[in-house]
Amino acid sequence: MAAQDSESAMLAFVQDLGVGVFPNINDERGAIWARYGIGYQPAFVLVRSDGTTETYAGLSESELQGHIDRLF
Amino acid sequence: MARESRRTITPVGSLRHRMALVVFALVLAACGGTSTGSDVAAPAESDPTTTATPTTAAETTVAPTTETPTTESSLDDTPTPTDSGNSTSASTDTEAPTTTAAVATTAAPATTAAPTTTAAPTTTTAAPAGDLVNLVGGGQLDLNSVQGTDTVLWFWAPW
Numbered sequence: 166m167a168a169q170d171s172e173s174a175m176l177a178f179v180q181d182l183g184v185g186v187f188p189n190i191n192d193e194r195g196a197i198w199a200r201y202g203i204g205y206q207p208a209f210v211l212v213r214s215d216g217t218t219e220t221y222a223g224l225s226e227s228e229l230q231g232h233i234d235r236l237f
Numbered sequence: 238m239a240r241e242s243r244r245t246i247t248p249v250g251s252l253r254h255r256m257a258l259v260v261f262a263l264v265l266a267a268c269g270g271t272s273t274g275s276d277v278a279a280p281a282e283s284d285p286t287t288t289a290t291p292t293t294a295a296e297t298t299v300a301p302t303t304e305t306p307t308t309e310s311s312l313d314d315t316p317t318p319t320d321s322g323n324s325t326s327a328s329t330d331t332e333a334p335t336t337t338a339a340v341a342t343t344a345a346p347a348t349t350a351a352p353t354t355t356a357a358p359t360t361t362t363a364a365p366a367g368d369l370v371n372l373v374g375g376g377q378l379d380l381n382s383v384q385g386t387d388t389v390l391w392f393w394a395p396w
Contacts, residue, residue: 167373169394175373178395189373197370203392210390229389237387 168192169206211236 167175172191179185192198201210201220209221211232221232368380 166390166392167395168392170396172373174395178393179373185374188378190378191371191373197390198392201390201392206392206394208392210392212388212390214385214387233389 166190166192166197168195168198213237 167178167189170193172193175189175191179189190197198204201218203210203220205222207223209224209229209232211219211221213236219232219236221228224232369377370380372378
């Protein structure tokens with residue numbers, strides 16, 4: 166969920182880090198950020214199938230994996 | 238014989254004569270005639286009284302008959318039915334409007350019920366409003382397509 170910059174910068178970022186294996190949304194206007202109450206980055210929102218959510222900020226790769234395993 | 242007959246006849250004749258007079262007077266009195274003698278006068282006077290009584294009695298009897306206006310009593314009875322008839326008609330009149338009012342009220346809601354159906358489409362129209370978002374590098378994604386599945390949203394910025 167990219168925001169706070171131009172689309173070209175977003176695209177360069179995706180290509181540089183090689184994270185284009187999953188969809189990256191161009192939320193240039195920050196509408197979705199606002200919907201989940203996100204005002205900082207990096208941030209993670211884990212949405213369960215029942216619609217309930219958990220929000221985390223600044224997670225390491227292992228921490229993120231731990232939450233994913235626990236929740237899903 | 239003639240003397241004897243005279244003698245006997247005279248007193249007898251006078252007696253008969255008197256008796257006949259009395260009878261005649263009585264007959265006259267009975268028929269309402271005028272009195273001829275003083276003896277006759279008395280019964281004659283009493284007769285009118287007696288006659289008067291029956292007359293009055295007759296009058297009295299007649300009076301009730303006339304008042305009989307028993308018809309009046311029957312009139313009294315008649316008015317009662319008439320009144321009841323009026324009251325019945327009155328009540329019928331009162332009931333009639335009530336029923337008509339009820340029907341009118343029932344008719345109104347029926348018409349009002351229709352608009353409720355119109356509300357349904359509005360709800361249906363709301364559903365299709367998809368959350369189409371742009372993807373980095375081109376393309377679009379409908380956020381509704383991931384609804385009901387476990388999803389991780391990563392919020393990042395290129396700087």
